[in-house]
Amino acid sequence: MVPIIIDKTLDYKRLITLLNAEIGPQYKITFTQQGIKVLTTTTHAYNTAKDALKKQNIHFYTFTPREEKSHSTIFKGLPASIDIDIIKQELTEHHIHLKYIEQFTSKTGQVPERTIRKQGIFKVIIPDYETELLHKIDEINRTTVYWEEYQPRTAPIPQCANCQSQRMKCKQEKLEEHYHTKSCLKPATILANCVNCKGQHPANYRQCSAFIAAKNSRPKQNCNTTENQTQPMKHNIQDKQ
Secondary structure (H helix, E strand, O other): OOOEEEOOOOOHHHHHHHHHHHHOOOEEEEEOOOOEEEEEOOHHHHHHHHHHHHHOOOOEEEEOOHHHOEEEEEEEOOOOOOOHHHHHHHHHHOOOOOOEEEEEEEEEOOOOOOEEEEEEEEEEEEEHHHHHHHHOOOEEOOEEOEEEEOOOOOOOOOEOOOOOOEOOOOOOOOOOOOOOHHHOOOOOOOOOOOOOOOOOOOOOOOOOHHHHHHHHHOOOOOOOOOOOOOOEOHHHOOOOO
């Protein structure tokens, strides 16, 4: 069970009285540098203790319990035409509690005649503690499958879908020539004009001088974190004064 960390300035007697009244002897307290660590013995006691602290406006933070964590992974090897219900049924038979499944697609052609084609790549979201069990499954529907970690594709510099300016600078000005990217009817034979550097290329061109400048100007993130470090669950953090 994950701990609940409470501010050290909280009156010790008040905390003991509250916990005894709410969860009885189902907890243990340890004083640490981070604060007062409360470790409960059951999930019910953990949730009850959190609710009691919130009602009393006592500031604390905690972490996501492992049974509530989710893990995203993708697998390949199946034909694009397979029925997703077959995948769901087989994973259930392997005692996998599937939270979500999605089949990847690709878009071809130009708007408005663009077509969507299914791919033989699937994304699943499962409880984190079932990840090892999932990766032991080497076939679905008597067909070999391959598992990979899901890596979401994110653009280094977000862009406005209406004016194509870099979102970090875009003021969302509603001009007549601005329209959503999906509504663009300009044929590919006409040269594009970049709204960021005024060059003759699409605004999402990765060698655009404005894109490179914006990318280099972004502050570098600090990666001094351990691989297995547990991150706090934001929606359970009480704002410190």
